[in-house]
Amino acid sequence: MNALTPETIAIVKSTAPVMRQHGVAITNRMYERLFVDPEIKGLFDEAAQKSGEQPKRLAAALLGFASNADNLDVLTAAIERIAARHVEMHVAPEHYPAVANALLPAIKDVLGDAADERVLSAWGEAYWFLADVLKSHERGLYAREA
């Protein structure tokens, strides 16, 4: 997988404060967009039934990731935990585009002109970088189960 370029990291990091400030609005908008798909909604409903919690940690993690975009080593433990939870919930590689397609427009919906093409494309790259890291961990965990 391709590492993020220093420029992408700089853009993502520079938007971390505004992402945090509007995090709840972005999160809510993201889930609104995501849950239009009944299969995806089903995954989260099942998770919530098991844990009794709202699925807000996914978006929080995505937004929090911005602060560590240049220091991914600190995310290792979190990545292992997330991958384990995903495997428990049967998240599959083909689900990743739906989250990208919900997150990026949600950022645009909430931030408006502040989320220009440059910002959105940096976030798109960052999302797919993290998605690739997770998918590869998850592949290993699914293989162990089989």
Ligand code: HEM
């Ligand atoms: C880069 C992409 C993603 C990131 C950073 C991410 C992050 C997270 C985090 C932090 C959690 C909470 C883990 C915990 O229990 O501590 C989580 C849970 C979960 N994620 Fe992801 N996720 C991503 C992609 C996806 C995708 C593509 C799906 C499937 C549509 C998905 C579905 C779920 C579900 C169902 C849960 C369990 C929610 C709950 O416990 O209520 N995630 N994810």
